[in-house]
Amino acid sequence: MSSSTSSSSAPAPRGPYARALLAILLGFAGAYAIVHLFAWLNDASAETILDRVTEARSYLPQIVQEDKDLVMVFGSSMTQAAFSARQFDRELAERGVEVKSFNFGFGGLNPYFQDYLSHRIRDALEAEGRRFELTLVEFTPLQNTRARWDGARPVVDSYVAMLGGAGDIWEIVKRDPTRGVRVAQIKYLRNEVSAEMATWYFGSMLFGGRTRPDAGVPADEEKDRALEELGQKLNEAFEAEYPDFDGCNWCWQWQGAGTIPAERSPETLALFEEYYDALRSEQRLADDRLWRITCCDIEELEFEETLVAAFIRTVKNLQAVSNHLEVIMLPRNLAWIGRPPEAQRRLDEVLERIRRETGATVRSFEDAEGITPEMFGDTTHLARYSGDVAYTHLLVETYAPVLER
Amino acid sequence: MIFNTPIFVLFFLVFLTFYGLVFLRRRPRIWLIVVASLVFYGAWDYRFIPLLVGSGMADYFIAERIDAARDRRGRRRWLTLSIAINLGVLGLFKYADFVILSVADFLRLLGMEVELPLLRVVLPVGISFYTFQSMSYTIDVYRGVIRPRKGLPEFLAALSFFPQLVAGPILRARQILPQMHDIPVPTWTDVKTGCLLITAGVFKKTIADLLAIPVAKAFDSPEPVSVLETWTGVLAFAGQIYGDFAGYTDMAIGIALLLGFKIPTNFRLPYFAVSPVDFWRRWHISLSTWLRDYLYISLGGNRTGHRTRNVMITMLLGGLWHGAAWTFVIWGAFHGVLIALTRWLERFKGLAAFNRPATRMAPVKWALTFYLVLIGWVLFRATSIGRAGELLAQMHGLGSFPEAAGNAVTILIWVVGVVLAMHLVDLFVLSKGLWLVDKPWLLWILLVIFQALCLMTGEPSDEFIYFQF
Numbered sequence: 001m002s003s004s005t006s007s008s009s010a011p012a013p014r015g016p017y018a019r020a021l022l023a024i025l026l027g028f029a030g031a032y033a034i035v036h037l038f039a040w041l042n043d044a045s046a047e048t049i050l051d052r053v054t055e056a057r058s059y060l061p062q063i064v065q066e067d068k069d070l071v072m073v074f075g076s077s078m079t080q081a082a083f084s085a086r087q088f089d090r091e092l093a094e095r096g097v098e099v100k101s102f103n104f105g106f107g108g109l110n111p112y113f114q115d116y117l118s119h120r121i122r123d124a125l126e127a128e129g130r131r132f133e134l135t136l137v138e139f140t141p142l143q144n145t146r147a148r149w150d151g152a153r154p155v156v157d158s159y160v161a162m163l164g165g166a167g168d169i170w171e172i173v174k175r176d177p178t179r180g181v182r183v184a185q186i187k188y189l190r191n192e193v194s195a196e197m198a199t200w201y202f203g204s205m206l207f208g209g210r211t212r213p214d215a216g217v218p219a220d221e222e223k224d225r226a227l228e229e230l231g232q233k234l235n236e237a238f239e240a241e242y243p244d245f246d247g248c249n250w251c252w253q254w255q256g257a258g259t260i261p262a263e264r265s266p267e268t269l270a271l272f273e274e275y276y277d278a279l280r281s282e283q284r285l286a287d288d289r290l291w292r293i294t295c296c297d298i299e300e301l302e303f304e305e306t307l308v309a310a311f312i313r314t315v316k317n318l319q320a321v322s323n324h325l326e327v328i329m330l331p332r333n334l335a336w337i338g339r340p341p342e343a344q345r346r347l348d349e350v351l352e353r354i355r356r357e358t359g360a361t362v363r364s365f366e367d368a369e370g371i372t373p374e375m376f377g378d379t380t381h382l383a384r385y386s387g388d389v390a391y392t393h394l395l396v397e398t399y400a401p402v403l404e405r
Numbered sequence: 406m407i408f409n410t411p412i413f414v415l416f417f418l419v420f421l422t423f424y425g426l427v428f429l430r431r432r433p434r435i436w437l438i439v440v441a442s443l444v445f446y447g448a449w450d451y452r453f454i455p456l457l458v459g460s461g462m463a464d465y466f467i468a469e470r471i472d473a474a475r476d477r478r479g480r481r482r483w484l485t486l487s488i489a490i491n492l493g494v495l496g497l498f499k500y501a502d503f504v505i506l507s508v509a510d511f512l513r514l515l516g517m518e519v520e521l522p523l524l525r526v527v528l529p530v531g532i533s534f535y536t537f538q539s540m541s542y543t544i545d546v547y548r549g550v551i552r553p554r555k556g557l558p559e560f561l562a563a564l565s566f567f568p569q570l571v572a573g574p575i576l577r578a579r580q581i582l583p584q585m586h587d588i589p590v591p592t593w594t595d596v597k598t599g600c601l602l603i604t605a606g607v608f609k610k611t612i613a614d615l616l617a618i619p620v621a622k623a624f625d626s627p628e629p630v631s632v633l634e635t636w637t638g639v640l641a642f643a644g645q646i647y648g649d650f651a652g653y654t655d656m657a658i659g660i661a662l663l664l665g666f667k668i669p670t671n672f673r674l675p676y677f678a679v680s681p682v683d684f685w686r687r688w689h690i691s692l693s694t695w696l697r698d699y700l701y702i703s704l705g706g707n708r709t710g711h712r713t714r715n716v717m718i719t720m721l722l723g724g725l726w727h728g729a730a731w732t733f734v735i736w737g738a739f740h741g742v743l744i745a746l747t748r749w750l751e752r753f754k755g756l757a758a759f760n761r762p763a764t765r766m767a768p769v770k771w772a773l774t775f776y777l778v779l780i781g782w783v784l785f786r787a788t789s790i791g792r793a794g795e796l797l798a799q800m801h802g803l804g805s806f807p808e809a810a811g812n813a814v815t816i817l818i819w820v821v822g823v824v825l826a827m828h829l830v831d832l833f834v835l836s837k838g839l840w841l842v843d844k845p846w847l848l849w850i851l852l853v854i855f856q857a858l859c860l861m862t863g864e865p866s867d868e869f870i871y872f873q874f
Binding site (some may be wrong): 011013014016018019020021023024025027028030031032034035038177178181182185190194195196198199234304365 | 408410411412413414418421422424425426429430434448588590591592593595597600615637663665725849852854856857859860861862863
């Protein structure tokens, strides 16, 4: 294993170093090929992981081609559940206002990730010179907490790689070269799946992931049984009422879950009422509340600066392509989610900062009249065909004057 | 810029391209090593580049003065200056706030409530490593072991050589300076061995990062954890610190080999040790031999009557080298006591073979040694002495504790498994490494598979435990 040495006069030979370089490059090529194979075998890609987000993003070129005025409702899974785009468009059409609205509410995307998605939206609109007539950006306190940020840690770089473009990654490289190169490597060399994400996924399988806490309320067996039966009946009703259903592109899922009450039979709507009533068992709601406290600090609201700053950037991104933008807060399930005065103070401070830094109006529907705890499917999300209808109607009433102008 | 990050791979590929394909003569290569090493160091905090260069240059010129001094007194004066500069830098950046806080605590014990201002100086990465390395140069020149080198760039290249700059192994001037003078060219065997060591190192570092989770649960949880989970956490820390440090130095040795440079090994299966003395022959060998050669022997070494005192001073300072906290001092003292006790036991007939591995009692001695090492790691990792006490009580079931989580046994099995896997990989590299290097196809297949495994597994970690030392 003895090395030769180079004398001070003779130049060193290139061969050994060239071979070393080749060995390193080929070794890494082989290793990355295995990583790709592994991702492929596990069906792990941006499309399967971010699913509805990547689908919506891929429709952006179509969205900007729409003839009508565009309305964007942007937010979390709460917006996804609460805003019915087709209902909104219909009600406005009845008032003589023709718009095309979109539900860009996505579960699992905290504001840090929304910031990257909003870049893509801005890029798409700017490229075509289009603007949203109205943009409503949901501010959800629980999405901006430290607990929420801690929980997202294993997926941060993967999501950034999936949602960010080359420009975003270059910005990261300039700010923090170590992280930037790492994200670039995830995006371009490993199918956008980071090691942490793979470990987190398989670790959860091996050791059990974060388990939902048990609030200690006894199960309501009758309601649980009813849920199973009702679920089956609802599936059958769907098949009967939508016999031509073929995948989800027809319903523009990213435009808002497709179906509206006007298309469903009274019997189906009654089944839905029963279904949500069974879903709102004392045990399920108590467990759900505890889970929201554990995962997202929903009541105490200790905010995370990274997320709040990202939310402000998101608003600014969308402001750049909107004629009118407001930040809105969705109805809160007041029967289950409390808020101590200290948390309210923290929230007020954050809202004031958003107003100050973006100049946007912040409007809260947290205790909107007419929206009751019975209109929720759990402690945070509004239920279909009741809560979403009421909330969408509320948005029509509030924003029709803006769109009529 | 940690070795197992994509940015280091990029950095190294660029460096290797210039070093091996563009700059082929000695002088530009020496400068390239210096510049690349400073870029590597500056990636953490460029403000400390002058400190690294400055303290190195001071030792370079002082060594010349030592050599030129006509009498022993003059030589000693220059050496004292070198040691004062190095320890002064260490003291200022690493220990000043610790001393201030300790004084304040002591005064508080005496009933005097005082608020002493802290310096709050940022700790430069790898400072303990490069000051010790630099200091060994002047001491060796003073002792006449080596002559001072002519050529500042060569000296700076040796001092700042990036593969071992921030986390060792701590090289002696006589080990690295001749290599910087001759600039070795790597053989194909060097390249293969280097790749093997890098892969073994990445594997250990990856496992170390994964072990951070059970470690944090046991050591950092505000709530008490079960006896089983405490043991799991302590075992995991034993694996984490080993994988982290040994993995990193394996990568350092491997990277240096790709350039043709030989760096001595720093770990030799430490958890297979059968006595505390044996443990220190296997753990962080470059530090323990440094302390032996430059401190223990300077104190008088094994001279009758002073051996225990010398061991204790050496181990106390060795503990303090690891960090400015009483937990490290106590950890050093604990190991000092263990070594002194082992030496004392040797006096008794029947126990004389205590430090020899191959005896029938080896499994018992191994188990006892490993247990004591684990106790030491509790002292080392705990955030305070009080917390260390709590953890030791938890480990031994003293007090009342919650029941273990449902998956606690599964996690324990995995922790034991991966710690063992690290050692098996090391055992294989040590015993079959040369054999494997002679089987290129098998070698490359194994390396690619292990690299892929490491690329697919991981926890977000931009940290390396030993940087803080």
